[in-house]
Amino acid sequence: MQQIEEIITGSVVGAMHSLYGRTCSPEQIQLQKTRREFEGDVTLVVFPLLKISRKSPEQTALDIGEHLVRNHTEIKHYNIIKGFLNMVIQDNYYLNYLNRIIPDASYGIQAGPDTGNLSPAGNQQPETIMVEYSSPNTNKPLHLGHIRNNLLGYSVCNILRATGKRVIKTNLVNDRGIHICKSMLTWLRYGKGETPETSGKKGDHLVGEYYVRFEQEYRSQVSELIAGGYSQEDAEKNAPVILEAQEMLRKWEAGDPEILNLWKTMNEWVYEGFNETYRKLGVDFDKIYYESETWLQGKKMVLDGLGKKQFFQHPDGSVWVDLRPEGLDEKVLLRSDGTSVYITQDMGTAQLRQEQYNPDKMIYVVGNEQNYHFKVLSIILHKLGFPWAESLHHLSYGMVELPEGRMKSREGVVVDADDLIGEMIQTARDMSRELGKLDGLKESEKENICKIIGMGALKYYILKVDPVKNMTFNPRESIDFDGNTGSFIQYTYTRIRSVFRKAEELGISKPGFVSGQIALNQKEKNLLQLVHEFPAVIADAAQTYNPSLIANFTYELVKEYNQFYHDFSILKEKNKDKRNLRLLLSEVVARVIRNSMGLLGIEMPERM
RNA sequence: GGUUCCGUAGCUCAGUUGGAUAGAGCAACAGCCUUCUAAGCUGUGGGUCGCGCGUUCGAAUCGCGCCGGAAUCACCA
Numbered sequence: 001m002q003q004i005e006e007i008i009t010g011s012v013v014g015a016m017h018s019l020y021g022r023t024c025s026p027e028q029i030q031l032q033k034t035r036r037e038f039e040g041d042v043t044l045v046v047f048p049l050l051k052i053s054r055k056s057p058e059q060t061a062l063d064i065g066e067h068l069v070r071n072h073t074e075i076k077h078y079n080i081i082k083g084f085l086n087m088v089i090q091d092n093y094y095l096n097y098l099n100r101i102i103p104d105a106s107y108g109i110q111a112g113p114d115t116g117n118l119s120p121a122g123n124q125q126p127e128t129i130m131v132e133y134s135s136p137n138t139n140k141p142l143h144l145g146h147i148r149n150n151l152l153g154y155s156v157c158n159i160l161r162a163t164g165k166r167v168i169k170t171n172l173v174n175d176r177g178i179h180i181c182k183s184m185l186t187w188l189r190y191g192k193g194e195t196p197e198t199s200g201k202k203g204d205h206l207v208g209e210y211y212v213r214f215e216q217e218y219r220s221q222v223s224e225l226i227a228g229g230y231s232q233e234d235a236e237k238n239a240p241v242i243l244e245a246q247e248m249l250r251k252w253e254a255g256d257p258e259i260l261n262l263w264k265t266m267n268e269w270v271y272e273g274f275n276e277t278y279r280k281l282g283v284d285f286d287k288i289y290y291e292s293e294t295w296l297q298g299k300k301m302v303l304d305g306l307g308k309k310q311f312f313q314h315p316d317g318s319v320w321v322d323l324r325p326e327g328l329d330e331k332v333l334l335r336s337d338g339t340s341v342y343i344t345q346d347m348g349t350a351q352l353r354q355e356q357y358n359p360d361k362m363i364y365v366v367g368n369e370q371n372y373h374f375k376v377l378s379i380i381l382h383k384l385g386f387p388w389a390e391s392l393h394h395l396s397y398g399m400v401e402l403p404e405g406r407m408k409s410r411e412g413v414v415v416d417a418d419d420l421i422g423e424m425i426q427t428a429r430d431m432s433r434e435l436g437k438l439d440g441l442k443e444s445e446k447e448n449i450c451k452i453i454g455m456g457a458l459k460y461y462i463l464k465v466d467p468v469k470n471m472t473f474n475p476r477e478s479i480d481f482d483g484n485t486g487s488f489i490q491y492t493y494t495r496i497r498s499v500f501r502k503a504e505e506l507g508i509s510k511p512g513f514v515s516g517q518i519a520l521n522q523k524e525k526n527l528l529q530l531v532h533e534f535p536a537v538i539a540d541a542a543q544t545y546n547p548s549l550i551a552n553f554t555y556e557l558v559k560e561y562n563q564f565y566h567d568f569s570i571l572k573e574k575n576k577d578k579r580n581l582r583l584l585l586s587e588v589v590a591r592v593i594r595n596s597m598g599l600l601g602i603e604m605p606e607r608m
Numbered sequence: 609g610g611u612u613c614c615g616u617a618g619c620u621c622a623g624u625u626g627g628a629u630a631g632a633g634c635a636a637c638a639g640c641c642u643u644c645u646a647a648g649c650u651g652u653g654g655g656u657c658g659c660g661c662g663u664u665c666g667a668a669u670c671g672c673g674c675c676g677g678a679a680u681c682a683c684c685a
Binding site: 027030032035037038043045047048050057081082083084137174177178179314316318320327328329332334335336337339341342343367368369370371372373375396398399401405406431432435437453461464465466468469470471472474477480481482483484485487488490491492494495496498499500501502503548552555556559562563565566567569570571572586607608 | 610611612613614619621622623626627628629632634640643644645646647648649650665666677678679680681682683684685
């Protein structure tokens with residue numbers, strides 16, 4: 001079924017031909033929502049068509065308006081203001097639309113194929129998209145920046161699947177490298193055998209403490225060396241602890257059993273901690289890659305490339321790629337001691353994924369600080385001649401900053417993910433107690449609702465912002481529960497649910513359809529138009545990988561609904577057709593709220 | 609210094625395939641609960657859309673040049 005905008009677009013193309021004998025493409029037809037201050041629902045901007053009509057804006061609009069009204073009963077009438085043709089759509093069109101979507105509980109959401117089925121993509125539809133997100137290092141706990149990453153990644157996956165794509169959610173755990181060795185080193189030196197069990201600390205936090213401790217010690221050694229006459233650079237290269245960490249990495253890569261054992265143990269602690277945080281955030285993955293399992297593949301690719309003279313070697317043995325022809329610099333791929341760097345394993349992981357799943361697109365949800373890295377990765381894979389190098393897309397998002405500037409995990413200046421989640425839920429509890437609306441519910445129910453509200457506020461706060469933009473988070477000002485917030489949206493939903501509970505008490509049953517002969521008031525019409533727009537919003541969000549479009553659309557919808565709710569009674573409406581309309585309209589609005597927020601990973605409580 | 613991204617109300621953000629008089633929320637102030645949940649609704653004040661030039665019938669939106677901020681250009685990840 002075509003939506004009215006598509007019908008009008010097609011018809012205007014036809015009109016241009018029959019009126020002026022010239023063809024034009026659908027792309028030249030500019031339709032927009034009529035601004036609130038003018039009468040109408042859909043507006044055609046005629047200026048771009050003047051070249052074809054060779055008439056005045058008013059005359060062109062008149063010609064087209066007449067043509068449209070003659071050919072489409074959906075268009076009631078029109079008016080012309082300057083070069084704008086404002087069309088009023090029949091209420092009947094929206095009522096029919098409402099009747100059509102009532103049976104569709106998952107309105108707007110297409111059922112994408114099961115992601116659990118991890119077979120390689122075949123040649124037939126649907127398109128398979130692999131999305132990497134989260135990608136933590138195992139040397140420290142997750143912070144607010146990771147929260148943004150996880151929420152974005154998870155939401156983008158939902159949105160893509162809602163447009164019928166086959167989506168594979170993947171995580172690349174950075175479980176190896178010099179940073180892990182840093183934590184291991186300090187734990188060996190100062191840990192006295194401390195474990196999550198003996199200390200009562202969450203595993204990722206425990207390991208993180210030793211990482212911070214390493215950095216402290218490293219900095220103090222660097223300062224000492226500088227005081228002893230070293231240059232900054234030499235001091236940083238020669239501080240004893242960093243040399244030890246490097247030695248440990250060499251042992252790790254050589255397969256030293258003692259080092260490997262410690263490494264496994266400490267990583268396990270971290271994974272348990274991460275899994276708890278993931279569970280609280282409500283995110284999950286279909287396939288987890290570990291760098292420790294992909295780096296050798298990457299190393300092999302580098303050596304192959306070296307053999308084929310795509311890369312070259314310095315006298316000290318390090319391997320490089322020359323990206324000067326691409327306007328970049330030379331880039332190291334293997335260190336002089338033979339150990340691999342960050343990009344090495346990303347090459348290996350990319351190839352493994354192609355072999356295993358053959359996705360049509362590979363999306364990396366990674367912060368904008370790595371823009372250069374992904375540019376380099378694409379070019380290298382290109383140089384190596386992989387046709388799928390084209391399918392890589394870096395979904396780059398902005399940093400979360402504190403009022404003082406960016407977070408520094410090396411110095412422990414971070415907003416910890418677990419802490420923040422805990423605070424959000426606590427604030428929800430405080431507020432609920434204050435408002436007293438949950439009195440009479442069981443403790444477990446109250447707790448569940450507060451979790452939904454606290455997490456909803458956090459998720460909405462993060463996801464409503466355009467991903468490309470940096471955002472500031474002020475820990476001293478708690479995240480709002482009023483205004484443009486997740487709570488406002490949840491609140492609107494619970495109001496609707498409450499109406500239906502009340503309806504049941506009053507013995508008012510939910511109708512299956514609405515009469516097509518009702519005159520809509522302005523609020524009802526606005527709401528139906530927004531509901532009508534929902535599928536297009538999802539398509540847009542999927543195309544641009546942008547969950548904030550969903551968030552902002554839903555805000556607009558609930559704002560409109562609250563005005564409607566305030567201005568009109570639903571259950572006390574005497575006219576039965578009108579009452580039915582309002583009931584069904586409310587039902588569909590609740591559904592859109594639930595489905596759209598579901599795309600953001602935000603749950604809806606039944607009451608709050 | 610090179611490259612990339614960002615700059616809209618006091619604050620946080622919408623609006624950008626070029627369209628009509630640039631919108632919300634927070635904060636401030638003034639109203640609305642014997643009514644389907646006031647986590648709501650209504651109103652008031654608040655703007656050289658960083659600056660300049662250009663393209664255009666029309667620019668917050670496109671181009672160029674500045675200014676301000678961020679990221680990156682590591683044998684870190």
